[in-house]
Amino acid sequence: MAQLPQTPLLDTVHTPSDLRQLPASSLRQLADELRAETIAAVGVTGGHLGSGLGVVELTTALHYVFDTPSDRLVWDVGHQCYPHKILTGRRDRIRTLRTGGGLSGFTKRSESEYDPFGAAHSSTSISAALGFAIANKIAGKPGKAIAVIGDGAMSAGMAYEAMNNAQGAGNRLVVILNDNDMSIAPPVGGLSAYLSRIVSSREFLGLRDLARRVAKKLPRPLHQAARKTDEFARGMAMGGTLFEELGFYYVGPIDGHNLEQLIPVLENVRDAEEGPILVHVVTKKGKGYAPAEAAADKYHGVQKFDVITGVQSKAPPGPPHYQNVFGAQLVAEAASDPTICAITAAMPSGTGLDAFAKAYPERFFDVGIAEQHAVTFAAGLAAQGMRPFCAIYSTFLQRAYDQVVHDVAIQNLPVRFAIDRAGLVGADGATHAGSFDVTYLATLPNFVVMAAADEAELVHMVHTCALHDSGPIAVRYPRGNGTGVALPATPERLEIGKGRIVREGKKVAILSLGTRLAEALKAADALDARGLSTTVADLRFAKPLDEALIRKLLTSHEVAVTIEEASVGGLGAHVLTLASDTGLIDAGLKLRTMRLPDLFQDQDKPEKQYAEAGLDADAIVDTVLKALRHNSGSLVEEARA
Structure with missing residues (x-):
């Protein structure tokens, strides 16, 4: 076990109320110890490192200045909250991060009163904090709401929608813009730090308010000119004109690692009557840990690592990751098709498109955290004759569902959706699980929805997508490594809506969609050993269904089971509907559907998650045996049983 860091001061801090008893002069030592503890903990568990190290001083200052949890602190995205968890009563469990039964890797309401709002998707903090602030205003409560949002999260329109609506919150709302890429403002220097402290001071705000009241008594043209002069002068100095136009009083930029600057500015903001206020804080991802500072992108999310060397644990060599199989095949398709x-x-990198970006930079578009825009942008490209592939994680595509319906499906535009992280995702838990895409896409007219059973199937499906011009098409595939099958030298164009028989049997039929196929084959081995001859089919398509194959299997086997890594309303529901519409139910059909349970599953190892969900080989065998114990009765009676 790695040696624990020496943290004598941090050992005395169990909650932020303890922190607020310390003299300001000791906060530097506390922050250093907090950083060391964060590094040591993530070295054991893995997880998000660079972003958390970048906000150690900011986290310390916020809990020191504001009265948390009465003042509501909302993190955006939430993956930078490990130091926050250490300071808010969870240090004794910090080495359980992202493990089964342990702490979530994000903020979570059920975990602590210091997590007032759960977050793992980007750009929600300002909207949520505005809700807290307005609720306090209506109830006459004094508490403030503080949203900490990264500059990357500011690329999403939702952040600006919230800011545009925030004026009514007044000084109850504070937004901290955590700029860790130096992408908005010039580098922080002594002059900008001095200006930030001055313009956030009570004296300056009071003088500004007096000037504003005097200006209102001037003729309107002079009033407007005075207002614009004030905003323009501060905007020229500090880059805050955009935020001023949205109704925020802008302070910054300030050095997010200099507690002597942070504390007085935040105290001024806390006590200000002006509002809402945006404080622009410049930080460095990975701050204080040399390996992370040197390669912040690689230390954004890490495996377990050696704290001394920074070397991350490597998984044993295995099959390629699905995302990389997708990326490589898309590069191959684009080589012969300039419209892709x-x-x-x-x-x-998370979607495997970094390879495409390198090969065809003029045809690669990273739109930022803006899934809605990504989908409609793709629709526009498709309408003008291009063949766009829109690669988005299943859980993030949820954010663009209206665009999928309105801008793509209704117009029947051939946008290709590559849906990564389908199914359960392990350590990231419920917020990142791809549970719902089969349901929310297969219900739409005009859509084709495929699920790859292995990496070879994914190659065929990417090729099929590239050649499909008659409407929207989607392929879903999971996180992590493939199964190890050989990749095809030449991809095959799959016939739309046609599945395949993988294994022939006579008594039991397992109809699989996606990568549960491997478990279906294991279950077939176990059933055959019991004398129950089993057919296994890979349906490939959730929509359109291979109706001929499904009807054949349902009518020629005593028991049929569907299995999918998706929620209720997906493949199983569509097969049940087919059975109902074609009268198979009236024939006493024995059909069972296996899908994800109707709950949000917490983080754990994927194999444990699927066992808990009842979607492994043992669960398939159990489902078949239970069905065979009922020798008669209609499908309706079986469902009630």
Whole structure:
């Protein structure tokens, strides 16, 4: 076990109320110890490192200045909250991060009163904090709401929608813009730090308010000119004109690692009558840990690592990751088709599109954290004759559902959706699980929805997408490594709506969609050993269904089971509907549907999650045996049983 860091001062801080008893002069030592503890903990668990190290001083200052949890602190996205968890009564469990039964890797309401709002998707903090602030205003409560939002999260329109609506919150709302890429403002220097402190001071705000009241008594042209002069002068100095136009009083930029600057500015903001206020804080991802500072992108999310060397644990060599199989095949398709282009929403490496970006930079588009825009942008490209691939994680595509319906499906535009992280995702838990895409896409007219059973199937499906021009088409595939099958030298164009028989049997039929196929084959081995001859089919398509194959299997086997890594309303529901519409139910059909349970599953190892969900080989065998114990009765009676 790695040696624990020496943290004598941090050992005395169990909650922020303890922190607020310390003299300001000791906060530097506390922050250093907090950083060391964060590094040591993530070295054991893995997880998000660079972003958390970048906000150690900011986290310390916020809990020191504001009266949390009465003042509501909302983190955006939430993956930078490990130091926050250490300071808010969860240090004794910090080495359980992202493990089964342990702490979530994000903020979570059920975990602590210091997590007033759960977050793992981007750009929600200002809207949520505005809700807290307005609720306090209506109830006459004094508490403030503080939203900490990263500059990447500011690329989403939702953040600006919230800011445009925030004026009514007044000084109850504070937004901290955590700029860790130096992407908005010039580098922080002594002059900008001095200006930030001055313009956030009570004296300056009071003088500004007096000037504003005097200006209102001037003729309107002079009043407007005075207002614009004030905003323009501060905007020229500090880059805050955009935020001023949205109704925020802008302070910054300030050095997010200098507690001597942070504390007085935040105290001024806390006590200000002006509002809402945006404080622009410049930080460095990975701050204080040399390996993370040197390669912040690689230390955004990490495996377990050696704290001394920074070397991350490596999984044993295995099959390629699905995302990389997708990326490589898309590059191959684009080599012979100049109309193919690729779109991602701030996840080029996570979706495997970094290879495409390198090969065809003029046809690659990273639109930032803006999934809604990504989908409609793809629709526009498709309408003008391009062949766009929109690669978005299943859980993030949920954010663009109206655009999928209105801008793509209704117009029957051939947008290709590459849906990564389908199914359960392990350590990231419920917020990142791809549970619902089969249901929310297969219900739409005009859509084709495929699920790859392995990496070879994914190659065929990417090729099929590239050649499909008659409407929208989607392929879903999971996180992590493939199964190890050989990749085809030449991809095959699949016939739309046609499945395949993988294994022939006579008594039991397992109809699989996606990568549960491997478990279906294991279950077939176990059933055959019991004398129950089993057919296994890979349906490939959730929509359109291979109706001929499904009817054949349902009518020629005593028991049929569907299985999918998706929620209720997906493949099983569509097969049940087919059975109902074609009268098979009246024939006493024995059909069972296996899908994800109607709950949000917490983080754990994927194999444990699927076992808990009842979607492994043992569960398939159990489902078949239970069905065979009922020798008669209609489907309706079986469902009631």
